[in-house]
Amino acid sequence: MAHKIVVTVCVVALTKQDYGELDEAIKEKLDALGDVYDFETVGKPYANSPDEWQPFEEGTPIRAYLDKANLKASLVSAQLYDPQRGAEVLKKTALYIIDPLVLTHTTKRERLAREIQTTIYNTEKAFCIVLPAELPAALRGELADVCINQLQSLHAIRDENDSYEWQVETAERLQSYLKRVARRLGPKADDFMLSLAQAVFAARGVARPDLSDNPQLVT
Amino acid sequence: MIEEAAAHASKESFFQTAAKQARRLVRPIKDRYDEMILPLDHFFGLRAYGLVVYGALPASLGALGAFKPPDQATLGSRIGLAALPYICAVALIPVVLTFVLVRQRLANWYLLRDHLFMRAATITLAIIAVSSFVCAANGLLVGTFRLVGISVWWASPFHDKAWPIGICLLLSFVYLVGSSTLFLTVVKEDSDLPLLPGKDEIASIKSLRGCLKGIAMSPLQTEQPETEGPDLTERVTQLTTAIEAAMTLITNLGNSFNRLGRKRFYEELSEELVDLRAAATDVNNVSINWSSYWAPDVDLTSLNEVMKMRRARIESLRRSSQWLIR
Numbered sequence: 001m002a003h004k005i006v007v008t009v010c011v012v013a014l015t016k017q018d019y020g021e022l023d024e025a026i027k028e029k030l031d032a033l034g035d036v037y038d039f040e041t042v043g044k045p046y047a048n049s050p051d052e053w054q055p056f057e058e059g060t061p062i063r064a065y066l067d068k069a070n071l072k073a074s075l076v077s078a079q080l081y082d083p084q085r086g087a088e089v090l091k092k093t094a095l096y097i098i099d100p101l102v103l104t105h106t107t108k109r110e111r112l113a114r115e116i117q118t119t120i121y122n123t124e125k126a127f128c129i130v131l132p133a134e135l136p137a138a139l140r141g142e143l144a145d146v147c148i149n150q151l152q153s154l155h156a157i158r159d160e161n162d163s164y165e166w167q168v169e170t171a172e173r174l175q176s177y178l179k180r181v182a183r184r185l186g187p188k189a190d191d192f193m194l195s196l197a198q199a200v201f202a203a204r205g206v207a208r209p210d211l212s213d214n215p216q217l218v219t
Numbered sequence: 220m221i222e223e224a225a226a227h228a229s230k231e232s233f234f235q236t237a238a239k240q241a242r243r244l245v246r247p248i249k250d251r252y253d254e255m256i257l258p259l260d261h262f263f264g265l266r267a268y269g270l271v272v273y274g275a276l277p278a279s280l281g282a283l284g285a286f287k288p289p290d291q292a293t294l295g296s297r298i299g300l301a302a303l304p305y306i307c308a309v310a311l312i313p314v315v316l317t318f319v320l321v322r323q324r325l326a327n328w329y330l331l332r333d334h335l336f337m338r339a340a341t342i343t344l345a346i347i348a349v350s351s352f353v354c355a356a357n358g359l360l361v362g363t364f365r366l367v368g369i370s371v372w373w374a375s376p377f378h379d380k381a382w383p384i385g386i387c388l389l390l391s392f393v394y395l396v397g398s399s400t401l402f403l404t405v406v407k408e409d410s411d412l413p414l415l416p417g418k419d420e421i422a423s424i425k426s427l428r429g430c431l432k433g434i435a436m437s438p439l440q441t442e443q444p445e446t447e448g449p450d451l452t453e454r455v456t457q458l459t460t461a462i463e464a465a466m467t468l469i470t471n472l473g474n475s476f477n478r479l480g481r482k483r484f485y486e487e488l489s490e491e492l493v494d495l496r497a498a499a500t501d502v503n504n505v506s507i508n509w510s511s512y513w514a515p516d517v518d519l520t521s522l523n524e525v526m527k528m529r530r531a532r533i534e535s536l537r538r539s540s541q542w543l544i545r
Contacts, residue, residue, distance in 0.1 A: 008505050015521075051523035063523055074505040078521040085507045092505050 004072035005182045008092045011062050011077040012112055013050040013099035016042065026104040029139055036134070050077040053099060055130045056171040062097055065171070069178030071185075081111065090119045095163075095181055096127040100143040103150050113150045121153040126163035126181050129154075133169035250483075257480030264338035266479050267325055269414025274317065274346030275353060277397030278390070282357035306389065313395035318343040328416045330424050330431075330488075331539045350391030351384075358383065420476045423468055430465035432543040434458065434492075439499060440513060440537065444506045455503040462496045491536040494529040 019027070019039035030037040038044040043061075045054045052061045066073040076093060079085040096116060103109045120127050129151075131143055144167065148155050158166040163184055168174045201209045260266055322339035326332065358364040364383050372380060411417050434440075439454040466489060473485035498512040510517050511526050512533055519527060 006504055048520040049523040049526075051525075061524075063525060074501045074508060075523060075526070076505055076507060078511060078518075078523070078526070079507050085510075088507045092507065 013053040128165035253480035275349035278350035278353040278394040310392040
């Protein structure tokens with residue numbers, strides 16, 4: 001089994017308790033979706049913890065996707081709004097998974113649009129915005145516009161780095177994104193060992209080692 | 220020849236398949252049995268019921284004439300209701316001594332002290348009950364008592380009903396002195412006596428208790444770390460080393476001494492230790508997560524399911540092993 005990559009993750013998502021704090025206009029639109037967005041029921045799509053957010057129809061919580069992508073995640077989402085530990089969370093987090101509906105929350109939107117955005121922008125932390133394809137096109141479009149307006153800095157840098165993903169629509173895409181992040185954060189080749197190996201090969205007359213021929217055992 | 224080998228192979232596979240099927244059928248029954256028997260063992264000390272045999276042995280030897288039985292005629296003539304408090308006070312001494320000895324043995328034979336008093340009391344009472352029964356049987360054999368039908372016994376006066384019971388109880392208390400001496404001489408140190416837990420198991424349990432003490436005393440579980448760094452890493456390393464040692468012992472115990480639902484108990488303990496190790500590793504990575512696992516004032520609803528489960532198991536482990544550090 002492959003060695004898991006340790007990463008600190010913060011899931012910036014709503015919870016079950018956040019319904020009352022949403023913009024009225026969004027509330028109406030979410031209510032119209034029926035039981036897709038039912039803040040009374042765990043997993044539809046929210047729970048008490050942001051880590052338990054189940055953005056896609058298959059009903060898998062975010063933390064499970066991290067596990068599947070070979071990431072050993074230390075989740076710090078529970079401390080994000082803690083006045084004493086919030087700053088530490090921003091400092092330690094390496095990957096942010098963002099729910100755009102947070103930008104419609106009366107108090108939490110500030111945190112995302114200001115501190116989190118600034119931190120990602122300045123320190124090049126990985127981020128992805130999860131906007132499920134299952135949502136009606138009109139609502140998706142509206143949320144995409146909200147993201148562009150309120151997360152302008154992130155929108156500007158979205159293509160600069162492959163650890164940024166502006167819109168993740170499906171579970172498969174989220175999975176492949178997380179695997180990409182895992183590869184990026186995973187162990188890198190040791191330059192010293194690489195040069196040592198190259199020197200050994202060079203001493204044996206192999207200028208560019210490759211696998212074009214059959215491997216041979218030499219004594 | 221080939222046909223023979225093929226037939227043999229097919230026979231083997233048939234038996235193997237049958238054995239697998241049987242195991243599959245028995246498995247749920249065994250799981251259910253383990254689920255039921257484990258609390259019974261912890262409440263009533265089932266694994267130590269050999270002590271009842273050793274405890275009732277003096278009464279049995281007395282009945283066989285190996286000991287001189289107490290002078291029952293004197294007891295019968297002098298005992299009145301007024302003497303009852305004095306008799307109780309005197310008789311209590313061997314009972315208490317037996318209880319204390321049983322408790323000491325049980326404290327060694329079980330990893331944790333949960334329900335220890337209950338276990339020791341049950342076994343002491345069982346010893347008294349069996350001793351009394353032996354005394355009653357002896358009384359019937361020598362003619363001190365007479366066997367009557369239930370209706371006759373029920374209709375007889377209170378004194379006639381209470382007297383044999385009282386005498387048997389008193390004799391069993393007297394024999395407890397002998398049993399206490401036996402406990403002191405034979406069961407004073409853990410030994411490979413039949414019907415009792417073996418030396419190897421007790422030694423492994425003792426080592427495991429030491430590991431659990433080390434784990435319970437780990438500063439990582441009581442002091443919130445300031446930040447990540449060598450100090451925190453050292454604490455985590457110490458804790459995980461103790462956990463690894465405990466896991467090795469648990470594996471041995473679970474494989475070798477797994478009756479009376481013990482395998483299940485060790486599996487649960489192992490799960491608690493795995494979660495503790497995962498929490499420690501998490502805190503080593505991000506020290507602010509310490510409060511999620513150990514702080515008393517944390518909002519539990521904000522934690523994800525994995526953290527909640529780890530926290531619950533860590534609390535359970537701490538509750539069970541708290542007495543080790545007192």
